[in-house]
Structures are given as structure tokens and as C-alpha cells.
Amino acid sequence: MKEFLGCFMLFALLVTSTALGAPPVIAVQPEDQSALLGGTALFSVQASGTGPLQLQWRATLGTTFTNIPGATNSILTLTNVQVTNRRFAAVVTNLEGAVTSRLAVLTVLRPPQFSLHPASAVVVDGTGVSLSVTTTGSTPIEYQWFFNGVAIEGETGPSVYLPGLTASAEGDYWVTASNIYGSSTSRVARVSVIPAPSSLEPRVFTGVPGLSLPYRLFVPQAGASGSGPAALYPLVLFLHGAGERGTDNFSQVANWPQAMVFISHANQSRFPLLFVAPQCPVSKTWSDPDMLRALPLFLAALGAEFPVDTNRLYVTGLSLGGIGSWDLLRVRPTLFAAAIPQSGAGDPTQVNLFKDVPIWNFHSASDSTVPVTFSQEMIQALRVAGGRPIYTEYASGGHGIWGQAYATPGLVEWTLAQRRGVGASVPPDIRIQSPAPDGSSTPVPVATNRVSIAGHVRTLWDTPTTIRWYNYTTHASGAAGSTFDWAVDGVGPLLGGVNRIGVVASTYSFAPVLGGVTMLSDSLDLDDQAPIRVVASREGELLRIDWPGGGDGTFYLETAADIAKPAWGSRVPLLQPSVTLPIAAGNAYFRIVRE
Structure with missing residues (x-):
């Protein structure tokens, strides 16, 4: 009975609990x-x-x-x-x-957003080109293509094919993408239409004994407006790659005609110039000593025959020709107003010879023929030397990125704005405008360990993704922003004497399919006239000496017992910005010297 009652009581408790909650x-x-x-x-x-x-x-x-x-x-x-x-x-x-x-x-x-923009292109007269985009966003998405601001009738898809292009089709193309939530406009793709390579006049240069140099030449039409008081014309020298060496006097322009973008139909009217493409013998390279001697003589002969503006000579080359472009700058650093090496290599120890020449260099990180490190080393050496190179490094594309490189919007305008000995300030560029006026060529005196700098970036489309400052003297660096107008406080620490401060802005590479970045550079010398600051502190039975550190040269800590008549001695090499010494009896004075 007790067991039954116990079970009954348990059941009653369960029922009560359920009823209460x-x-x-x-x-x-x-x-x-x-x-x-x-x-x-x-x-x-x-x-x-x-x-x-x-x-x-x-x-x-x-x-x-x-x-x-x-x-x-x-x-x-x-x-x-x-x-x-x-x-x-x-x-x-x-x-x-x-x-x-x-x-x-x-x-x-989501309103439409472009994940892939249309790519600029250089096409030969009579051929066609496809432009396409990729978008994200809520569907359905509607498209409309434009040419020079006018809607192209019937072109309402994510791609457009433009057949049989002629001079009238050269210009800027873009597309808008729309849905019920908004719209977006793509970047501009510039389509340049160039004459057929066969239309360039075939010639042979024989002005150097033992050398017969075939070349193709384009000369502005009679009546074209020139660039100087006597109708002088700029000249673009194009150096081809290894595969175009020979004597046929055609493959050097036929295989990579995109280099002829300088003489596209539109550019012939805007920038009349001479375009010349010599052909290197099979047994030689552009960097052979005799070729480096012959090319300036070749240009001089053209200048004697045609009204050439010798202050506006430009050199560009790809692969073997990119190497030749760097070497021509080395042996004739005052000859050219600007250079456009592509997928090449040079000697970074020689950049001081031509650091003031405007350079726009192109290379791909995926280049297995001429590794990208060659260009990276050249560009870094130019920056440290005080140059202002532009460097486009594609993320993909391998060795042959030249067609896309020559199609870069703004490249022709940037090139032809340069004049020998006078670096033009045209976009894309970055400038340090404070603490010294834009383009200051003399060290700016400062009396502080850290300084504020500011400036401006001009790009051809997007805002810069990053801007960084560098003290090339002490190897310090830091962020400087990501907008057109940038400023940063506390650049330092500065080393006593001249410090070279550089800024590098990264922006869009202008090649949607290849990806990558274009980097813009500027530099400024700051003369830190404050003495090297030395701080002494005691750590038990040791004396600790701290100093800013960094910079080139060898630093020594010297000791003297009498500051009135110092006899500096006991030199200790400083391998890092602090040193500890045993505490000696009597007075001791310290100084840091650099050799």
C-alpha cells in the first residue's frame, strides 16, 4: 500500500508541475x-x-x-x-x-556592380574587337553600350562585338548596367584603330659601317600640325622582341602592332609624330655594344632628314626590346624625354644616370621568361635614387602582356607630354606638396625628428587603393592614406643629415582581365639639421645608450673624459640603436659619429 501511495504522489506532483508552468x-x-x-x-x-x-x-x-x-x-x-x-x-x-x-x-x-570592366584595345584597321563585362546584382539586369557618349542602338547585352573598325570607330566605349534597385557605369575602354603595319614605309639604314638595319617608318602627312615653331615632330623609337629579329623588315611591326598606338588614326590628328621600328639582326641583341652605338646614330640620321624635335625623343620596347630600352637609357641618359620598357631587365646599380627621365614600366608577376623581379629591382632603385617612375605590374598574363600595356588609356598622352630635361606633371602621378613646393629639387631643412608630409594623387579612373611613405635612408615606412588628397603626421624618425622620403600610391592597373596595380612614385629630401639625439639611462651596474639608429654608413660610439678638451676615443661600433656599457669611475661623455 505504501508503494502504491508513493507512486500516486509522484504522479500528482508531475501533473501539478505541468499545470503551473x-x-x-x-x-x-x-x-x-x-x-x-x-x-x-x-x-x-x-x-x-x-x-x-x-x-x-x-x-x-x-x-x-x-x-x-x-x-x-x-x-x-x-x-x-x-x-x-x-x-x-x-x-x-x-x-x-x-x-x-x-x-x-x-x-x-543589389544594384548592379561591375566585377569585370571592359578592356581597352588596339586594333588594326578593318579588324574587329569584342568588349565584355561581368556584373553582380539582383536580376534581371539591363545593359546599354555607349560610344563617345552616344548609345549604340541594339547593343543591350553584357558584351558587344565591333566588326570592321575604321577611323570613325576609334574612341571611348562604356556600358551602363541597370536593375530596379539602381544602375552603375563601367570604366571607359579606349579602342584605338591603327593603320595596317604594311602601310609603314620600308627602309634600310646603312649609316654605320658593317651594319645594315632594316626599319619601318611612319611620317606625318603633309600639312599635319607640328609641335614647335618650325613644325618639329616628336619621334617614337620602338624596339621589338627576340622573336622578330631578322631581315624581312615586317615582323617587327606585324607581330605586335599594338605598339603603333602612337599613330592610331585619332592620335595622328592629335599628336602628329614620327614612328620608327628598326629590325635587329638575328645574330645580335639591342644591348650589344655596337647596336647601342648605332641606334643614336640612326636617330640622328632621321633627325637630319626630317624635322624631328630632339627634345621629344621617346623609346619603348618589349622583352628583348625592353632590355634594350633600359640599356639605351644607361648609355645615352640625356637622349630621351621618356621611356616605356616592357617585360625587360636593366642594371639597378646604374639608375642614377637616368633617374630623372620619366619612365612608365610594365611587367607581369606571372612572367616566367623574364622574371618580374628584374623590373621590381629597377623600380625600387629608381625610387631610392629620387626618381619618379610609374610601374604597372599585372597579376597575370605571362610574358606577352604588351598588347594590353600599349592599350593603357592615357599612356600616349602621358608620353607625349614629356620633354627632355623637363618632367611634365600629367596624370597619373603623385606629388609631395608639403613641406616643400611641388617639384622641389633641393633638400628641405628641418629641425625635428619627425615631420608631416602631404600631397595629391591624380589617377585616370579610381581613387588610389593605398598610399605609403618610405624613409629610404632609415628604411622606415608607414601608411599615408588612400584618397586623392593625402597627409600623414610623424614621418620618421629622421637621421641627422639628408633623409630621402618617398611616397608610393597604388591604383588600378587599367587591364581588367590581367588585374594588378599601377604604382606612382614621388620623393623629397629632408635635411635634418638637429643633432643626433642620444639618451643615457642606468640599468643596475650598466649604462644604456639609446639613439635613433638607421641610415647608411657605419656608426660608432666615442667616449671622452673631459668635455672642455675632449680626446674622443674608445670607439664602439653601433650595430643597433642601443648599447650597454659598464659604468666606470669618474665623468664620461659620449657622442655618436658616422663614417
């Missing part, structure tokens, strides 16, 4: 929501049950839920939404149990 129940489930990209979304839930009720919102992109910190109210507010198809649920609990709501899905409504 009710587990939570979802009364109103959260609904799926949609919100514009960057907008706000609200989810709500209603629950009943014995209080107190506790609520926690959870979120997931996959199968694992995570709690949203602080989301414990019946209404969940999400701001600046970015990720679509994310799921949310509310978990409600009390002492009697827990219940989870249905999964509510957030759909982010």
Missing part, C-alpha cells in the same frame, strides 16, 4: 525580409508562455547557428546589410523549456 510557444513567426544593399532589415517574433521569457536571435550562412550579440529583443534590426541568403531564427526559453522559430531568410537587393 507553460513552455514557450511561437505565436507569430518571423517573416522573410528583403532590403537594399547597405540598407536596414527588421525581423520580429512574438511568443507566449510562462514568464519570464528570454529571447536570443541567431544567424547562419550554413548549417551552424551563432548567437547575435545583444540581439535579445522581439525585434531584430540589421543595418548596412551586405550578405544575402542569410538565415535568422529566434530562440525563446523559460524554466519549462525552449522553442526555436522558423528560419527567416534575408534577401539583399
